[in-house]
Amino acid sequence: MSADQLPEHPDFLWRNPEPKASYDAVIVGGGGHGLATAYFLAKNHGMTNIAVLEKGWLAGGNMARNTTIIRSNYLWDESAAIYEHALKLWEILPEELEYDFLFSQRGVMNLAHTLGDVRESVRRVGANKLNGVDAEWLDPQQVKELCPILNISDNIRYPVMGATYQPRAGIAKHDHVAWAFARKCDELGVDIIQNCEVTGFLKDGNRVVGVKTNQGTIHTEKVGLAAAGHSSVLAEMAGFRLPIQSHPLQALVSELHEPVHPTVVMSNHVHVYVSQAHKGELVMGAGVDSYNGYGQRGSFHVIEHQMAAAVELFPIFARAHVLRTWGGIVDTTMDASPIVGLSPVENMFVNCGWGTGGFKGTPAAGLTFAHTIATGTPHELNKPFSLERFETGALIDEHGAAAVAH
Amino acid sequence: MLLISCPNCGPRDETEFHYGGQAHVAYPENPDALTDRQWAEYLFYRDNTKGAFAERWVHSTGCRQWFNMLRDTVSYDIQAIYKMGEPRPDMERAVVNTTAATTPEGATK
Numbered sequence: 193m194s195a196d197q198l199p200e201h202p203d204f205l206w207r208n209p210e211p212k213a214s215y216d217a218v219i220v221g222g223g224g225h226g227l228a229t230a231y232f233l234a235k236n237h238g239m240t241n242i243a244v245l246e247k248g249w250l251a252g253g254n255m256a257r258n259t260t261i262i263r264s265n266y267l268w269d270e271s272a273a274i275y276e277h278a279l280k281l282w283e284i285l286p287e288e289l290e291y292d293f294l295f296s297q298r299g300v301m302n303l304a305h306t307l308g309d310v311r312e313s314v315r316r317v318g319a320n321k322l323n324g325v326d327a328e329w330l331d332p333q334q335v336k337e338l339c340p341i342l343n344i345s346d347n348i349r350y351p352v353m354g355a356t357y358q359p360r361a362g363i364a365k366h367d368h369v370a371w372a373f374a375r376k377c378d379e380l381g382v383d384i385i386q387n388c389e390v391t392g393f394l395k396d397g398n399r400v401v402g403v404k405t406n407q408g409t410i411h412t413e414k415v416g417l418a419a420a421g422h423s424s425v426l427a428e429m430a431g432f433r434l435p436i437q438s439h440p441l442q443a444l445v446s447e448l449h450e451p452v453h454p455t456v457v458m459s460n461h462v463h464v465y466v467s468q469a470h471k472g473e474l475v476m477g478a479g480v481d482s483y484n485g486y487g488q489r490g491s492f493h494v495i496e497h498q499m500a501a502a503v504e505l506f507p508i509f510a511r512a513h514v515l516r517t518w519g520g521i522v523d524t525t526m527d528a529s530p531i532v533g534l535s536p537v538e539n540m541f542v543n544c545g546w547g548t549g550g551f552k553g554t555p556a557a558g559l560t561f562a563h564t565i566a567t568g569t570p571h572e573l574n575k576p577f578s579l580e581r582f583e584t585g586a587l588i589d590e591h592g593a594a595a596v597a598h
Numbered sequence: 599m600l601l602i603s604c605p606n607c608g609p610r611d612e613t614e615f616h617y618g619g620q621a622h623v624a625y626p627e628n629p630d631a632l633t634d635r636q637w638a639e640y641l642f643y644r645d646n647t648k649g650a651f652a653e654r655w656v657h658s659t660g661c662r663q664w665f666n667m668l669r670d671t672v673s674y675d676i677q678a679i680y681k682m683g684e685p686r687p688d689m690e691r692a693v694v695n696t697t698a699a700t701t702p703e704g705a706t707k
Contacts, residue, residue, distance in 0.1 A: 424646035435642040482617035583638040
């Protein structure tokens with residue numbers, strides 16, 4: 193697809209209202225998850241007297257910085273359930289939101305380079321199939337047929353020994369996703385308030401009753417935190433801790449190229465993930481920087497490492513150029529699974545810990561978090577992703593199991 | 599890329615080191631006496647400070663010794679490097695014992 197087939201930039205899609213003195217619920221964080229949550233609160237639960245507070249500009253955090261990969265081929269039942277539900281929502285949302293955000297189900301391949309990889313991959317394909325997630329195991333020749341520019345020769349450091357393939361997976365235009373949710377939220381009466389930084393919370397005993405912001409105090413009955421990398425900062429203001437660590441995660445794009453890359457390729461072992469955006473940029477990401485950081489930038493050696501992997505797998509990329517690199521702040525948990533549920537503060541709810549993979553989960557995070565906020569109890573899908581699992585030991589350990597090293 | 603002044607080897611590239619997370623988290627004295635909540639705190643809960651943060655690093659490809667570092671998690675500036683077992687320096691009074699600043703190479707937006 194060429195750039196001139198992209199939809200035109202729209203006029204204003206949402207109002208920019210002043211915050212009211214009070215709302216029935218306030219969502220902190222105007223990224224994908226916050227907007228999706230507000231949308232489902234309004235649509236599924238009739239809660240329209242609500243606000244989304246965004247410290248910067250709408251969807252300018254990780255929603256603007258991710259590599260837009262959508263897939264649901266997770267190993268464990270709990271993860272497969274929530275991510276597959278998200279994928280099913282991705283399939284119907286363009287129509288429901290009346291906005292074509294170019295969800296392209298071009299498939300995602302996860303390469304295997306070692307015998308260990310092969311075993312993990314074949315096991316995961318089996319687990320996926322049992323959970324109703326489309327998955328196939330491909331041999332190197334089939335990998336080559338699906339993505340001809342991939343180097344499958346056996347004289348490289350980590351030869352491609354096969355891949356898992358999820359045909360329904362793909363990419364979407366992240367900005368358009370945010371705008372689609374924002375426009376619908378606005379139509380349903382939700383106030384989206386940008387440049388509104390939360391500076392504290394009002395509490396009555398252990399119950400949250402309001403939010404202090406740089407635009408004044410807002411009273412509310414319920415607060416939902418959806419602030420990704422800054423969740424710990426908000427939790428500290430509210431008086432509790434979260435078992436998450438914030439890390440910089442970088443991504444980069446090349447200049448525009450003719451379509452050369454028909455699918456999405458992820459390699460856990462040599463660690464790079466690559467797709468080609470609708471406009472033509474090669475979009476690449478890899479792992480987090482090892483240290484805790486809030487600086488929205490990381491170290492160059494991380495990029496150097498991922499480029500080495502990319503050029504070995506895709507020799508034609510050697511002549512491409514890095515056009516832009518950037519970083520976002522991801523909120524990682526010890527079991528590489530998100531936290532969506534209640535918090536130690538009454539009427540305050542947390543959606544965080546999505547780490548490096550939050551974009552794909554956006555619709556399901558919104559749906560389940562909205563349910564949790566509206567009813568005060570978790571949805572069936574997010575019940576296992578509670579904060580309590582770190583005490584009970586019922587972890588959902590997707591580290592090394594979820595087809596990508598986090 | 600951070601430039602880290604190893605207390606034993608001097609300034610070296612970040613790639614020679616490995617990160618060890620929050621410093622000064624002691625192993626519980628009586629692990630069997632802990633409640634599930636306390637055990638969860640020890641295993642899974644760490645400070646996630648935005649600002650000056652005391653953390654551990656190990657010089658994996660050099661002297662292989664662990665040490666502590668006080669680093670700003672927003673600017674990534676290294677404010678102090680001190681030995682394992684030493685308390686976190688009080689930066690109001692302490693003399694910063696490293697001359698190496700961070701080099702935010704490739705730190706484009």
